[in-house]
Amino acid sequence: MHCVKKVTDDLYWIGGSDRRLALFENVYPIPRGVSYNSYVLLDEKTVLLDTVDASISGLFFENLEYVLDGRTLDYLIVNHMEPDHCAIIGDVVRRYPDVKLVCNAKTVPMLKQFFDFPVEDRTVIVKEMDTLCTGKHTFAFVMAPMVHWPEAMVSYDTVDKILFSADGFGTFGAINGNLFADEVNFERDWLDDARRYFINIVGKYGVQVQNLLKKAATLEIKMICPLHGPIWRENLGWFIEKYDTWSSYKPEDQAVMIAYASIYGNTENAAEILASKLADKGVKNIAMYDVSVTDPSVIVSESFRCSHLVFAAPSYNGGIFTKMETVLSELKAHSLQNRTVAIMENGTWAPVAGKQMREIFAGMKNIELLEEGVTIRSAVKEAQEASLEALAEKITSSLT
Structure with a gap:
C-alpha cells in the first residue's frame, strides 16, 4: 500500500x-x-x-x-x-x-x-x-x-x-x-x-x-x-x-556550555561547583554534559550553539582523557571558531591535560582562550576556591 x-x-x-x-x-x-x-x-x-x-x-x-x-x-x-x-x-x-x-x-x-x-x-x-x-x-x-x-x-x-x-x-x-x-x-x-x-x-x-x-x-x-x-x-x-x-560560525546563543570528563567524580565535582557559581552570578540556561555518556555529535552541536565553552578533563596515559580527546578532535575537524573557551584539568601526580587541551584550541581560528583556568590535584580542595571563583567571574563578565 x-x-x-x-x-x-x-x-x-x-x-x-x-x-x-x-x-x-x-x-x-x-x-x-x-x-x-x-x-x-x-x-x-x-x-x-x-x-x-x-x-x-x-x-x-x-x-x-x-x-x-x-x-x-x-x-x-x-x-x-x-x-x-x-x-x-x-x-x-x-x-x-x-x-x-x-x-x-x-x-x-x-x-x-x-x-x-x-x-x-x-x-x-x-x-x-x-x-x-x-x-x-x-x-x-x-x-x-x-x-x-x-x-x-x-x-x-x-x-x-x-x-x-x-x-x-x-x-x-x-x-x-x-x-x-x-x-x-x-x-x-x-x-x-x-x-x-x-x-x-x-x-x-x-x-x-x-x-x-x-x-x-x-x-x-x-x-x-x-x-x-x-x-x-x-x-x-x-x-x-x-x-x-551556523555557517558563519557565530554563536547562536550567549550561553555557557560545560563539557567534562570524570573518572571517579572529582572533575565532575569541580564542574558542578563552577556551574553553581555561574548560576549564583546570574548566568541562566547553563548546559552541562558528561563526555563519557553524551555522544560527541551533541557536544559539537552545543559548542556551535553556545558562545562560552568550558572543557574539564583529567590527565590519562600522559594525555587527555580519551573521551574528551575525541570531542576536541571533532570540534577541530568541524572548524569551530569565534568562541570563548576555558580549560579545567585534573591530575593526581602529573596533570598535563590542560596544557594539551590549550594547544588544541590554540590551533583553531578566533578562539579566545581565557588565562583563568583551574588545576585540581585529585580532588577539589579549599585551595581551588579562588581559581574557581575567578573563572566564574571572568566567564560572567565576558557574557555581557
Whole structure:
C-alpha cells in the first residue's frame, strides 16, 4: 500500500522514514529516526527528484508506481550522490530503461563508481543556472560544491518557486504524518536535531554554505524541499537565518556550555561547583554534559550553539582523557571558531591535560582562550576556591 503526500497540484512526496536505524552514517545517534525525501513532478514530462536509502526501497517503488499511474519516468534529477539518496538509482534505471539522469559533470564519475550501467548513454549534464523545461515547469540548477560533497547541487522550479535543496535545510527525525514544518512545533521539537544535523554533517563547510546562501538570496523561494525532514512553506526566513548563523560560525546563543570528563567524580565535582557559581552570578540556561555518556555529535552541536565553552578533563596515559580527546578532535575537524573557551584539568601526580587541551584550541581560528583556568590535584580542595571563583567571574563578565 502506497504512502504518498501531495505537495502541490502536480508535485508529490514519495519518501519514507526509518525509525529502526540507530546511527546515521553509522556515526550519529538518531533516536527519533530519519526521513528520506524524494519527489515526483507530473508535468508533460515526469520528473523524479532524487531517490532514497536502500532500507526503504520497497515503499519507495510502491509510491513511485502509484504516482506515475502507468506513465513512464522521463527524468531523474540527481542532486546528491550520497547513498542515502542515490542507493537505488540502478534499480530505477532497470525499471525505467528510458529515463534520463540530469546531473552535473562531477556526478558522472560517482555514478560509474557506484553503478555498472552505461552512464554516458543516459545523462543530461547541466552547469550553473542551466535550465530544463518539462512542460509547464522549468528547472534551473545551482551548483553547491562541498555542501557537503563536491558534486552537490540544488534544483529550482522557476514556476512554483520551489527549491529542492539536497542535504541543505534538512534534519534528523522521522516524518510522523506531518510533512510540513508549519504542521509541527519545529523550534521546540525539531530545532536541536536540525542543528545537530547541520553542524555534524555540513558544519565544516561553512564557507561553501555561505556561497550557496548568497546564490539562494537571488531567487524568489516560496518553498524548500530538503532530502531529510519537513518541507518549508512558511517562515522560511527564520530557518534560513539559522543556517546563516551556523555557517558563519557565530554563536547562536550567549550561553555557557560545560563539557567534562570524570573518572571517579572529582572533575565532575569541580564542574558542578563552577556551574553553581555561574548560576549564583546570574548566568541562566547553563548546559552541562558528561563526555563519557553524551555522544560527541551533541557536544559539537552545543559548542556551535553556545558562545562560552568550558572543557574539564583529567590527565590519562600522559594525555587527555580519551573521551574528551575525541570531542576536541571533532570540534577541530568541524572548524569551530569565534568562541570563548576555558580549560579545567585534573591530575593526581602529573596533570598535563590542560596544557594539551590549550594547544588544541590554540590551533583553531578566533578562539579566545581565557588565562583563568583551574588545576585540581585529585580532588577539589579549599585551595581551588579562588581559581574557581575567578573563572566564574571572568566567564560572567565576558557574557555581557
